[in-house]
Amino acid sequence: MTQLFPKPLVIACLTVVGFSITQGCKPRGAESAVSGDAASKVYVAPGKYDEFYNFVSGGFSGQMSVYGIPSGRLFRVIPVFSVDPEKGYGYSEESKPMLNTSHGFIPWDDLHHIALSTTNSEHDGRWVFGNGNNTPRIARVDLKTFRTAEIIEIPNSAGNHSSPFLTENTEYVVAGTRFSVPIGDKLDVPINTYKENFKGTVSFIGVDKTTGRMSIAFQILTPGINFDLARAGKGKSSGWFFFSCYNSEKANTLLEVNASQKDKDFIMAVNWKKAEEYAKAGKGVKKPVRYAHNVYDESTHSATSTMETEVLVLDPKDCPDMVYFMPCPKSPHGCDTDPTGEYIVGSGKLAATIPVFSFTKIQNAIAAKDYDGTFDGIPVLKYESVLHGEVQKPGLGPLHTEFDGKGNAYTSFFVSSEVVKWSVKDLKVLDRVPTYYSVGHLSIPGGPTKNPHGKYLIAYNKITKDRYLPTGPELAQSAQLYDITGEKMKLLLDFPTIGEPHYAEAIPASLIIKNSQKIYKIEENKNPNAALGDNHARVERKGNEVHVYMTSIRSHFTPDNIEGAKVGDNIYFHVTNLEQDWDVPHGFAVKGANNAELLIMPGETQTLKWVPEKAGVYPMYCTDFCSALHQEMQGYIRVSAVGSNVPISFSTGKTAPIAAATESAPVKTE
Ligand code: K7E
């Protein structure tokens, strides 16, 4: 069976009993879809580097993962909105504040979208942003260290799905709320008063040019609809932002039916330059809110969490010419701007065509007040007036579109499980390939920038069924790599992914490699609990707290024999890794601690808290195989009963513990 084209495919899947349209359908002929030379195209010889980094969202795993393209090799999992015992993220005292919110410590979220920082609409390799969907947050990961550097919570939002999307120079990271919710002082209202009381917002979060630090500049209050995705304008459409919205019906129950009534929903166009002016001119109102802002400090290796209490809100009523709606068929999901910024593609999940809007026409329609009425007081532009055209019969269930920089667009189709290539100018379908199965997002290296690199397309699929060895009820999620250098797309490779992949971005490796950090310099370690040399290692009691200031270097801890701790003490192990060599972390774990390990990078200090519940002698050891004598990198801590008179003592290399350490100047470790 080699038939891969959509019509027989669709008929086939509608006739498969029990395979509903919402599950997607399975193209046939999978075995024959790979051409003979595929293996050599993805083969990266041992010791060689991949051409691209691929940053992939982890969906409900709350993480980001980093793959090489074209090999599909997994390099790193970056915990963002998740605790990660592998790295101690969310377990160490230093990292816990990263996951603080106005609802307290939240060790999980649902990360859907990746945004690599850009300068002049091109990747600059500095940061990657990700959204927390459930408890609205945006994270910034520093690409020098591949660590989460900052997380900001977003007030007046719920289901931060239309997020994070960046303006051309990363002036703003932008976030639209998926759920509309009651906003302001009337929060406890009957759900069926949705139409009166529920509102949406889109937030513009400023990003500091040098440090990357985020702060909410302003929010725009919107009608009570659901925002799904978004993209910044660029080039021609510089200064504008586009958001897809569904539920213009303003339903609050059974949205499956009730939010699919209207023939068209909207894409919301925001003139953010104008919004910025309004904000500066004092047109906004400061509203009391509570949201957490968490920042990881590179020099103290510690996060702090600050609770903010105010946000500036702009109401379109007071800010004319700032917001417009464009009708878009039907329940739009993806909203993507092409590399020139002239074309905006809306992908209606239930639509039979793909509408493509023209920025020039949008501007003309606004100038001519070519409106089709208003929606909650906001002008609705006439569909025909702003439409560049529609791609006819593209496939079923269009979701997302990426661009190759050669005038072509590639749209994913969830229901018909395929990627369709079409020409942006004349809207002709040029090619289609099956995906295995039910594709969501797509990624082309540099796809959302003004200069895509083309070459590869990666599809991120929701269902793998029979593609991999079975692993019980839950199967691997999957990415598929296609060669898009020719007229026809060619499948090269399947590779499984962590969590559920949604959006991903790929960037030339050279933009990241040059900045990659190898160690934390010991002389720049400002962690207040660091022990910057073995002679600073010590143990101190402060009331019921026992602070162990410990160092680690191949292949021992100082101190490695500790006595005088008591049951119920709060014991803090502050472990400083004195190594100054790339790729020599030490780990730290203690028996019975209801905590994770620490994994401490060279030059870094991290803290593990433990409250022992029983008297005894507890082993502790290094968890990372750091040297030939790694297995010898171990020690003991004695915990005595409450009320015992065992004094604090500590030592390394002594058969009997000594009672005190002498102060002396820090030593260089090299
Ligand atoms: Cu998965 Cu971007 Cu949440 Cu579409 S979204 S697939």
Ligand code: CUA
């Ligand atoms: Cu240090 Cu193993």
